[in-house]
Amino acid sequence: xxxxxxxxxxxxxxxxxxxxxCDKDFNSIGGSLIGDDHFGLESEKYDVxxxxxxxxxxxxxxxxxxxxxxxxxxxxxxxxxxxxxQLTMVTDAPTIGEAPVIESVVLxxxxxxxxxxxxxxxxxxxxxxxxxxxxKGKIKLSVYESGVQMRSSYFDGxxxxxxxxxxxxxxxxxxxxxxxxxIGARLNDDPDPAQNDAFFFSAAQRKxxxxxxxxxxxxxxxxxxxxxxxxxxxxxxxxxEKILKAPASKLSSAAIFQEYFRGLYFKVxxxxxxxxxxxLLDFAKSGNAKITIKYKAKTAITTDPDDTMEEKSLVINLSxxxxxxxxxxxxxxxxxxxxxxxxxxxxxxLYLKGGQGSLAVVDLNGFGAKLDEIRTKNWLxxxxxxxxxxxxEKMAGAYEPKRIYLYDLDNSLALLDYSLDGTTATANPxxxxxxxxxxxxxxxxxxGTTYKIRLTNHIRNIIKNATVKNVKLGLVVTGDINTIxxxxxxxxxxxxxxxxxxxxxxxxxxxxxxxxxxxxVPAGKKLQLEVYYTKPN
Numbered sequence: 452x453x454x455x456x457x458x459x460x461x462x463x464x465x466x467x468x469x470x471x472x473c474d475k476d477f478n479s480i481g482g483s484l485i486g487d488d489h490f491g492l493e494s495e496k497y498d499v500x501x502x503x504x505x506x507x508x509x510x511x512x513x514x515x516x517x518x519x520x521x522x523x524x525x526x527x528x529x530x531x532x533x534x535x536x537q538l539t540m541v542t543d544a545p546t547i548g549e550a551p552v553i554e555s556v557v558l559x560x561x562x563x564x565x566x567x568x569x570x571x572x573x574x575x576x577x578x579x580x581x582x583x584x585x586x587k588g589k590i591k592l593s594v595y596e597s598g599v600q601m602r603s604s605y606f607d608g609x610x611x612x613x614x615x616x617x618x619x620x621x622x623x624x625x626x627x628x629x630x631x632x633x634i635g636a637r638l639n640d641d642p643d644p645a646q647n648d649a650f651f652f653s654a655a656q657r658k659x660x661x662x663x664x665x666x667x668x669x670x671x672x673x674x675x676x677x678x679x680x681x682x683x684x685x686x687x688x689x690x691x692e693k694i695l696k697a698p699a700s701k702l703s704s705a706a707i708f709q710e711y712f713r714g715l716y717f718k719v720x721x722x723x724x725x726x727x728x729x730x731l732l733d734f735a736k737s738g739n740a741k742i743t744i745k746y747k748a749k750t751a752i753t754t755d756p757d758d759t760m761e762e763k764s765l766v767i768n769l770s771x772x773x774x775x776x777x778x779x780x781x782x783x784x785x786x787x788x789x790x791x792x793x794x795x796x797x798x799x800x801l802y803l804k805g806g807q808g809s810l811a812v813v814d815l816n817g818f819g820a821k822l823d824e825i826r827t828k829n830w831l832x833x834x835x836x837x838x839x840x841x842x843x844e845k846m847a848g849a850y851e852p853k854r855i856y857l858y859d860l861d862n863s864l865a866l867l868d869y870s871l872d873g874t875t876a877t878a879n880p881x882x883x884x885x886x887x888x889x890x891x892x893x894x895x896x897x898x899g900t901t902y903k904i905r906l907t908n909h910i911r912n913i914i915k916n917a918t919v920k921n922v923k924l925g926l927v928v929t930g931d932i933n934t935i936x937x938x939x940x941x942x943x944x945x946x947x948x949x950x951x952x953x954x955x956x957x958x959x960x961x962x963x964x965x966x967x968x969x970x971x972v973p974a975g976k977k978l979q980l981e982v983y984y985t986k987p988n
Contacts, residue, residue, distance in 0.1 A: 492833050492983040497817030499837070499966035499978050501801055501926075502792040506808050506950055508619040510938035511775040512601075514956045516563075516930060518775055518806070520590050520652075520719055520729030522583045526849045527785050527804050527960045531778040532729055533621055534717040535629050537601050537709050537771030538742070544703045545765055548748025551695040552760065553687040558594065558639070558715075560681040560732055560740040560769075562652060570656070574676030579654045583850050583958055584728030591722045592650040594639045594683065596693075597714040598632035601772035616774035617941045618807040618955070621718075629776060633716045641684040649722050652730045654679050681732075690744055694765065709771060729958055731930070740769035775956070777807045785809075799971040800842060800964065801978075803855060805928045805957030811965075812860060812946060813837070813924040818910070818980050822921070825914055830984040835910040839902045839926075839963040840976040841890075851899045852928040852959040855888045856951060857906075858935070860925035863949055865935045867908040883932050899961070910982060925950075930957035 518532030563580040570576050602614045621630040639647050657677035693712060694702070701711040721727060734740045744767070747760035781789075788802050789809040801811040837857065858865055866886075874884040890899040913919050923946075930953050937949040966978035 493986050495821075495982050495984060497815065497821065497980040497982070499980055500797045500814040500816045501811050501966045501978055502794050502798045503789045503800075503802050504792060504810050504812055504944075504946060505789040506804075506806075506810060506940070506954075507944075508617045508941040509807055509950050509955055510615045510941075511618045511777070511955055512614075512616040512772055513938075514773075514775055514952060515733070515735060515934060516581070516731040516956045517734050517773065518729050518731055518777075518956070518958050519592075519717060520584070520588075521721065521727035522729035522958050523727060524782075524849055524960070526782060526845060526962065527802075527808070528782040529780045530729065530806060530958050531719060532806075532958065533629070533719055533776040533778070534732075534734065534773070535597055535599070535601070535616075535621075535714060535776060536717075536734055536740070536769040536773040537714040538712055539705055539768045539770040540702060540708055541766040541768060543705065543708075544699065546750075547695050547765075548750050548761065548763060550760075551691065551746050551748040551763075553691050553695065553744065553746045555743075555745045556685040556687050556690045557743050557745075558681070558683040558685055558741075559743065560734065561736075562654075562679045562681070563731060563733065564654065564679050573674060574656045574658065577654050577656060577679050579652060579679060579730070581731035582652055582728055583730075585726035586728070587651070587726070588728030589649045589651045589722040589725035590727050591648050591720040592639065592683075593637035593647065593718045593720075594685070595633035595637055595716045595718065596635055596689075596712070597629060597716040598634045599627055599629055600710055600713045601774075603772060614772075615939060616772070618775060618777040619941070620774070621716075621776040622778050629716050629774075630718065633718070635689075636686075638685045638689060638715075639683040640686050643684075646683055649725060652679075652681070652728065657682065685742065690742075694744060694767075695746060695748075705771075714771075715769065731956065731958070734769050734773055737770070738768065742767040742769075775806075779807055797967045798965045799967045799969045800845070800962055801839070801926070802960065802962055803852075803926060803928045804960035805852070805930065805954050808928075808954075808960060810947075810950065810954070811926040811963070813857065813926050815921055815924070815980055818982070819921040822914065826917075828986065830914075830986050832907060832911045832914065833983045833985055835906040835980065835982040837904045837906060837978070837980055839904075839978060841899045841901060842962040842964060843896075843898055843900070845962045846899070850959055851890060852957060852961055853890050854929050854932055855890075855902045855904070855961070856927050856929040856932065856935075856953065857888065857904045858925050858927075858951065859922050860947055861920070861922040863937050863947075866906065866924075867912055868905050869935070871908055872905075881931075881933060888929070888932070902963070906980070910980075927951055927954035928957050928959055928961060929953040930959075 517534050522530045564577045566575045567578050568576045605614050620627050659675045744765045750761050802809050869886045872883045872886040875882040888904050891901045893900050934953040936952050938952045938955050939949050964972050964976040
C-alpha cells in the first residue's frame with residue numbers, strides 16, 4: 452500500500468516536471484515550435500530598407516571548397532573559376548633509387564558524389580554533387596607549373612601578417628598574377644582530348660585491377676572500385692627531371708620543396724563547340740587531391756647488369772596554400788543593379804551572388820522606429836521572421852541556391868538566432884533548421900518560392916537591451932551553413948570590409964524582392980519584418 456502510494460506520487464511529480472520542462476523549452480525557443488497559424492498571437496509588420504552591394508575582389512585562400520570550370524548563367528553572366536595550389540611531399544627526403552624510369556604520373560582529385568544504386572557488374576553507380584551548368588558540358592583544362600611562391604605570412608615594419616590571396620589574381624594588373632607567372636607548357640598533355648581540350652566531369656566510378664599471382668598459369672585479378680574522380684596523366688619527362696632527378700636537398704623539407712616546386716595552376720577555357728560547366732571540388736581534404744608517380748629504380752649502386760629494377764611510388768599531395776581565382780563577365784542588368792544601389796528607399800530586386808558577386812544590405816529601420824513604443828507597452832516577442840520572396844520569373848531555368856545566410860554586417864558576426872540553434876541533421880540541410888534560410892520549393896513547379904530566416908532572439912535582444920544597436924544585416928548565398936568565418940575584401944568600402952567565406956565558395960545566385968513600395972514589387976512579395984507578440988491587456 453505504502454509502496455503503491457509512493458510510486459503514484461513519484462509518477463505525479465515526474466509528470467509535472469516533464470510538462471514544466473516542455474513549457475520551458477517552448478518559451479525559451481520563442482516561436483520556433485509554433486505552427487504557422489500563430490493562434491492567439493498578434494502580428495505586426497515593419498518596413499525594411501534593403502539594397503544591393505557589389506562584392507569586389509575578395510580573399511579566396513583557405514576555402515573548404517573550390518570551383519573549377521565555367522558556369523554560364525543567363526541571369527548573372529559567366530563565371531570562370533581557376534585554381535592554384537601548393538604541393539607537399541607525403542614523405543620528406545624520399546629515397547628515390549638509382550636510374551629511375553617513370554611508368555606513370557597521375558593527378559587525381561575526388562569529386563563530390565553520392566551512390567544512386569549498386570552496379571550489377573561491381574561497385575556502385577554514382578551521381579555528382581555540386582556541379583553546375585550543362586550535365587554533358589566540357590571545358591579546356593590546362594595544368595601548369597606555378598611560378599608564384601605562395602606564402603602563409605609576410606613581414607612588414609617588423610610585424611608578421613597573414614598572406615592573403617584574392618579572387619582576381621590571375622587577371623588585371625595585380626603584382627601577383629598566377630596566369631602570367633605560369634611556367635612552361637601544360638603538364639596534362641596526354642593525346643586523349645578528354646584529358647585536356649575536351650575535359651568533362653565524369654560520374655563513372657574508377658576500376659583498378661591488381662594481379663593476384665603473376666606466376667600462375669592463368670592470371671587472376673582483384674578489383675578495387677574508386678569513387679568518381681578527376682584522373683589526368685601528366686608529363687612523365689617533366690616529373691622525371693623535376694622530382695626523381697632533383698638534387699636531394701630540394702626534397703629535404705616541405706619549406707624547401709615548396710620554394711623549389713611552387714605548385715600547380717589549373718586554368719580553364721571554353722572547349723570548342725561544347726557547352727561548359729563548373730564543379731566544386733575539395734582540394735584541401737587530406738589525400739583527396741594528389742599526384743602519384745609510379746616508377747622503377749635500383750635500390751643500391753651496383754655494376755651488375757642482371758640486377759632488376761624495383762617498382763616504387765611517390766605521392767605528392769595538393770596541400771598548403773590554395774586559392775580560387777575568378778574571372779566574371781556580368782550580365783548588364785545584374786551589373787547595373789549591384790553598382791547603382793538605392794540606399795535611400797531601397798531596391799525592388801535584391802541580387803545575391805556567390806564568389807566575387809554581390810550581397811544585400813538589410814536595415815530593420817521600420818522596426819527601429821517603433822522600439823520606444825514596443826518597450827513602453829511591454830510587448831513580448833514570440834516569433835520574428837524575415838521572409839524573402841524569389842522573383843521566379845527572372846530566375847526561371849537557373850540553378851537556385853539551397854540556402855541563404857543573414858548575419859550582423861556591422862560587426863561581421865553570426866546572429867544570436869544562428870548561435871543558439873543547436874539543431875543538426877545527417878543530410879541536407881546540414882543543421883541550423885530553426886534559424887533556417889532554407890529554400891522553400893513549390894511542389895508543382897519544383898522551383899523555389901521563398902527563404903525564411905528566424906530572428907526571434909535577435910529582436911528580443913534589441914528590445915530588452917537599450918544598449919544593443921539595431922545593426923545593419925548582410926544577406927548572402929551560402930555554400931555551407933556551418934562555415935561562418937569571413938574573407939577580407941581587397942579594397943574596403945564604407946559599408947563592409949569582408950564577406951562570409953561560404954558565400955565566396957558558391958557559384959550560385961538568386962533574385963529576391965526588396966522592401967520598397969514600388970509597383971514593381973507584386974502584392975504579397977514585399978520584404979517586411981513580421982513579429983508575433985503577446986500584448987498585455
